[in-house]
Amino acid sequence: MKLTYRHNPLQSQHSPLPGNAAPGLARTPAPLSPLELAQRLQTSLDLERVLEMFSESIQWAFPHDGMTYDHPALGLHSSWGRISRHSCCYNLVVEREEIGELRFLRGRKFRDEELTELENLMGVLVYPLRNSLLFRQAVDAAQTDPLTGLGNRAAMERLLPRELASLRRGQHELALLVVDVDHFKRINDTLGHSAGDRVLRATAKCLREATRESDMLFRYGGEEFVMLMRTDNPEDGLQAGERIRTVLRECPELQAAASGMQLTASIGVAQAHPLDTPATLFDRADQAMYTAKQAGRDRVVRSEE
Incomplete structure (x- = not known):
C-alpha cells in the first residue's frame, strides 16, 4: 500500500x-x-x-x-x-x-x-x-454494450424502475424514446455485417451528440436504441425525437458508414404516467416507433395516451 x-x-x-x-x-x-x-x-x-x-x-x-x-x-x-x-x-x-x-x-x-x-x-x-x-x-x-459503449438492455431494465419511482414521487417527468435505424437489414445484406457494425457505432456517437448529459442512452438490441429523458413538459420528448431524427439524417459519420445509402431513423415517443410499469411504458414507445415505420419511416410518432 x-x-x-x-x-x-x-x-x-x-x-x-x-x-x-x-x-x-x-x-x-x-x-x-x-x-x-x-x-x-x-x-x-x-x-x-x-x-x-x-x-x-x-x-x-x-x-x-x-x-x-x-x-x-x-x-x-x-x-x-x-x-x-x-x-x-x-x-x-x-x-x-x-x-x-x-x-x-x-x-x-x-x-x-x-x-x-x-x-x-x-x-x-x-x-x-x-x-x-x-x-x-x-x-x-x-451493463455496457461492447460495440457502441452505451448501456445495454440490462442497464435500462435496472434504471427504468428507479426513474418511474422518482416520477411517482413527483421529482420529475419522464419520457422514453425508441430509436430504430431504418432498413438496417438491407445494410447487412448489401454491405455486410462489418458495415452494419460501423452504422451502429456511428449511430451511438451521433446520439450522444444529439442528447443532453442527463439523458440516458441504451442499445436495446439489434438496431434499436432507447433514450430515457427527464422532462419539464409533455412536448420535450417529441422535440427531442425530432432533434435526434434530424441529427442522425445529417450526421456525416453515420452517412459515411454505409456508402450509397441515405440513413434515417424512425422514432417512437411515450410520456410516462404514474401507473406505468417499465413494460407498459416501453411497449407504448415501441408501438409508436412501428407506427412511424408503417407511415413511411424517417419520422417521429408520439404514443397515444
Whole structure:
C-alpha cells in the first residue's frame, strides 16, 4: 500500500458538503480492532457503503467532520458530513494501482499522532476498497454494450424502475424514446455485417451528440436504441425525437458508414404516467416507433395516451 499525504487548510467552515449526508459522522462508535474493522468492511461490496462504514468506524481514533472520495479516472465522487477548515488528503495506491483519493475534514488541525493512527487504519481499508471498485467495474461492464459503449438492455431494465419511482414521487417527468435505424437489414445484406457494425457505432456517437448529459442512452438490441429523458413538459420528448431524427439524417459519420445509402431513423415517443410499469411504458414507445415505420419511416410518432 502506498499513501501520498497532503494537508490543506480550507477557508469555509461547517457548510454542507454536496452529496450524501451522514449523520453518523457526529457519533463516536466503540473502538474496533483492526481485525474487527476488516471484518466489518468485508460485509459489503458497495463502494459508498464501504467508505461510509470506514468513516463511522474510525471516529473513535480519528474524529472528523466530513470525508470525500474521488476517483477521476472512473468518474467517481462521493461525500459525507460537512466542510470544515482543515483537511488532509491521501492518494491510495495498491500494488501500483491507484484506487482513489480520500480527504478528511474537521474544524481543528490534525495532530501527527492522529495522522499516524489514520494511516494504520487505512491499511485495513485499501483491500476492501479495491474489491468494491473491481465489483463496481464488473457490474458496469456487464451493463455496457461492447460495440457502441452505451448501456445495454440490462442497464435500462435496472434504471427504468428507479426513474418511474422518482416520477411517482413527483421529482420529475419522464419520457422514453425508441430509436430504430431504418432498413438496417438491407445494410447487412448489401454491405455486410462489418458495415452494419460501423452504422451502429456511428449511430451511438451521433446520439450522444444529439442528447443532453442527463439523458440516458441504451442499445436495446439489434438496431434499436432507447433514450430515457427527464422532462419539464409533455412536448420535450417529441422535440427531442425530432432533434435526434434530424441529427442522425445529417450526421456525416453515420452517412459515411454505409456508402450509397441515405440513413434515417424512425422514432417512437411515450410520456410516462404514474401507473406505468417499465413494460407498459416501453411497449407504448415501441408501438409508436412501428407506427412511424408503417407511415413511411424517417419520422417521429408520439404514443397515444
